[in-house]
Amino acid sequence: MLAAALGIGAATACDRAPDLDIAQLTLATGPEGATYRESGAALAELWNDALDRPVVRTLPTEASVDNTRLLLGDEVDLAYANVDVLRPHGADVVALLRIFDSVVHLVTLRDNGVRALSDLPGRRVAVGLPGSGTRYTAERLFRAAGVEVETRDYGQQSAAQALLDDEVDAVMSLTAMPTPAISWLLENGPEMRFVDLGVEAHALQQAHPGEYLSVTISNTVYPGVETTDTVAVPTLIAVRPDFPFDLARRLTGTTIDEAHRLARTRPEAHQINPRTAAATAPIALHPGAADWFRDAKP
Numbered sequence: 001m002l003a004a005a006l007g008i009g010a011a012t013a014c015d016r017a018p019d020l021d022i023a024q025l026t027l028a029t030g031p032e033g034a035t036y037r038e039s040g041a042a043l044a045e046l047w048n049d050a051l052d053r054p055v056v057r058t059l060p061t062e063a064s065v066d067n068t069r070l071l072l073g074d075e076v077d078l079a080y081a082n083v084d085v086l087r088p089h090g091a092d093v094v095a096l097l098r099i100f101d102s103v104v105h106l107v108t109l110r111d112n113g114v115r116a117l118s119d120l121p122g123r124r125v126a127v128g129l130p131g132s133g134t135r136y137t138a139e140r141l142f143r144a145a146g147v148e149v150e151t152r153d154y155g156q157q158s159a160a161q162a163l164l165d166d167e168v169d170a171v172m173s174l175t176a177m178p179t180p181a182i183s184w185l186l187e188n189g190p191e192m193r194f195v196d197l198g199v200e201a202h203a204l205q206q207a208h209p210g211e212y213l214s215v216t217i218s219n220t221v222y223p224g225v226e227t228t229d230t231v232a233v234p235t236l237i238a239v240r241p242d243f244p245f246d247l248a249r250r251l252t253g254t255t256i257d258e259a260h261r262l263a264r265t266r267p268e269a270h271q272i273n274p275r276t277a278a279a280t281a282p283i284a285l286h287p288g289a290a291d292w293f294r295d296a297k298p
Contacts (some may be wrong), residue, residue, distance in 0.1 A: 002103065022055045022247075028067035028080050033157030033181030034173075035268055036063055036080045038293040039099070039147075042080045042094075042266045043237075043294060050254040062155070064133030065237075068093070071238055073205030078243075078251075082133040082174070084211045085139070086283050094243075095236040095280040096252045096289045100176045100268040103215055103232045104137065106184060108170040109163070110191040123169040125149040126159035134174040137233060144203040151203045155180035164189050176235070176268035177221045186222055194222075210282050236261055236280050248288030253279075256296070 014247065027044055030036025037060060046058040059076060061067050067079035072092055082102055087092055111120040128134030128155060142149060152159075152168050159171045160181045173179055186192055194217050201214040215232040219225055237255075239248065247258055255262075262269035278285065278293045284294065 004011040016277075017244055022051065022053075024226040025078065026076040027056055028059050028061050028070050030061060030063040030067075030080065030175075031132070031155035032060075032063060033155065033156070033179075033184070034063060035100075035102075035176040038180060039176070039262075039266050039268060041253075041298040042165060042262050042269075043099075046262060050250065050258075053265055062129035062131030064131075065136050065151055066129075066131030068238070069105075071240065077239065079238045081236060081238045082137070083236065083280075083283060084134075084208065085133055085136050086236065086238055087211060089285055093238045093283060094239065094241050094286040094289075095283045096286055097237055097239050097255060097277040098234050098274075098280050099237050099255070099277070100220070100271045101213065101215065102174045102235045103177050103179075103217060104141070104197060104230050105139070105173040105175075105177075105182050105217065106170060106197060106230070107163070107173070107185065107192050108153060108196040109189075110193045110197060111142050112169060114170055114195060115193075116195060117147055117197065119195075120149050120170065121147055123149055124152055124167070126154040126162055126171045127151045127158075128166045128172065128174070129151070129153055129155050132235070134172055137174050137231075138172050140204060140208070141197070141200055141231070142217055144207055145200050152177045152292065157184070160185040160189075163237040170195070174233070176271075177217065178267060182222070188223065192225060194225055196228050196229040197231055201229065201231035215296065234280070236283060238283070240284055241286070243286060243288075245286075245291070249292045250284075252289040253292045255295075256292075 029040030063273035070076045071079040127138040
């Protein structure tokens with residue numbers, strides 16, 4: 001029905017813009033201060049240019065868990081969502097591409113005595129909104145480490161302000177680097193530190209194979225802060241399996257071919273290339289996206 005409404009012929013598989021009669025597509029993004037929201041706005045603009053009209057609109061949300069719920073409920077057409085959140089719904093969702101990797105940032109004031117996750121029991125920690133991927137992954141992280149904290153519900157930007165206002169002792173943020181809210185915090189607050197999560201990254205990888213990566217937060221990304229080991233999870237642009245073939249192919253190709261344009265304002269877009277973008281496992285690629293990647297191989 002959606003394909004008919006969009007006026008797309010399923011057999012067409014070319015790089016020209018299909019003759020689409022699209023009323024509107026909705027892309028679920030994230031809260032204020034989150035990469036999802038800012039990346040989503042730039043991506044929607046790129047897609048609208050490729051489709052020659054303002055077809056794609058963005059919807060602010062609480063992020064990954066909220067986005068997945070909206071996608072499964074047919075309330076949005078596309079969604080930023082993390083692999084760990086999507087995996088239980090793998091029969092009902094597919095991916096256009098891996099857009100970037102979301103990194104766990106656990107940030108605290110340098111002088112408050114928190115150096116490791118084991119220093120957090122009983123402390124107040126902002127762990128994202130209830131519908132966020134940050135909350136989902138934070139709960140797994142604390143469970144794997146056997147740590148109980150006093151969780152606080154804050155979006156990205158409000159969590160940063162809460163740390164400055166002494167309403168929380170630490171902030172956890174799961175999003176691409178550099179994260180707008182974390183960058184703001186480092187620029188506007190006293191000295192900060194990232195809590196090393198190297199051990200916890202290994203524990204998560206063992207508990208949930210194929211979902212998490214060990215990564216490093218570099219001081220070249222956040223000047224003035226020590227390089228720190230942490231954990232990341234791939235972030236995908238997810239759609240339902242019935243998303244039109246030609247449209248999936250077109251949006252996937254446009255995103256990768258024009259990644260350099262996105263990168264002018266969105267640093268995380270430097271991660272986008274055909275090899276990494278196709279690596280969406282354990283979530284399958286949409287057939288239209290897979291078709292584009294097959295043709296893109298040299």
